[in-house]
Amino acid sequence: MSEEQFKAHEALVKELNDPTLRAEYARAYDNYKPGIVARVLGYILVGSGTLVYGKKPSYAKFKAIEVIARIPYQSWEVATYTLLTALYSNEERAIELTKTSQFSREAQDNETMHVVVLAQICKRLKCNGLFRHTLIPLVFALFYFWTIYILYMLSRRAALELNYLFENHAYHQYSQFLKDNGERLRDTPVYSDFLVYYGRNPRSEYELFESIRNDELVHRNRSIRELQAKKA
Numbered sequence: 001m002s003e004e005q006f007k008a009h010e011a012l013v014k015e016l017n018d019p020t021l022r023a024e025y026a027r028a029y030d031n032y033k034p035g036i037v038a039r040v041l042g043y044i045l046v047g048s049g050t051l052v053y054g055k056k057p058s059y060a061k062f063k064a065i066e067v068i069a070r071i072p073y074q075s076w077e078v079a080t081y082t083l084l085t086a087l088y089s090n091e092e093r094a095i096e097l098t099k100t101s102q103f104s105r106e107a108q109d110n111e112t113m114h115v116v117v118l119a120q121i122c123k124r125l126k127c128n129g130l131f132r133h134t135l136i137p138l139v140f141a142l143f144y145f146w147t148i149y150i151l152y153m154l155s156r157r158a159a160l161e162l163n164y165l166f167e168n169h170a171y172h173q174y175s176q177f178l179k180d181n182g183e184r185l186r187d188t189p190v191y192s193d194f195l196v197y198y199g200r201n202p203r204s205e206y207e208l209f210e211s212i213r214n215d216e217l218v219h220r221n222r223s224i225r226e227l228q229a230k231k232a
């Protein structure tokens with residue numbers, strides 16, 4: 001991600017801490033209705049997460065969510081690269097694919113930061129089960145990568161809409177977590193070298209989770225904006 005893109009994203013994430021601005025930003029895509037393919041796959045994806053990690057948001061569930069959340073972006077990057085190999089002579093399509101590829105690279109870095117920081121918190125709190133919180137997400141990620149790759153090849157729309165649903169779920173889970181644990185999170189400092197390296201300096205877990213919640217909202221909205229940019 002370029003320095004300029006990073007700065008623009010960070011500025012937006014800060015702005016979205018304002019509840020009025022956030023509601024306004026979210027409203028543009030709050031009522032977006034994905035197609036049937038994304039809805040069925042989204043239902044299975046979110047449903048399996050609830051089944052394995054419970055309905056309530058928790059550190060351990062977030063770690064699993066973040067392992068999975070990175071995957072579509074990496075998968076899209078590979079899929080767009082594959083498609084560009086065949087479609088380089090169609091400039092319009094090439095621009096559209098390059099834009100998605102750029103978004104996916106920015107989001108990958110951002111999601112990587114989420115998973116590394118969450119892993120550090122889980123390590124400290126010892127909320128990491130080897131099977132449930134490490135092996136399951138890892139195996140699922142491998143399967144998910146190729147599912148999304150094929151889905152993107154068959155229907156770019158379904159792939160982006162599925163991501164919209166997943167990011168929407170993540171956004172609401174983080175919002176819930178902040179609401180339920182606000183006071184405690186405000187009193188909990190964050191220790192992560194990766195976070196400093198990334199360029200974010202939250203003073204507490206509350207600020208950290210606020211910023212992650214906002215990241216997911218940006219990812220959610222942008223997934224649909226990518227689709228609509230094609231129509232424009």
Ligand SMILES: [Fe+2]
Nearest residue numbers: 066069111114
């Ligand atoms: Fe994330």
Ligand SMILES: [Fe+2]
Nearest residue numbers: 069167216219
């Ligand atoms: Fe995300």
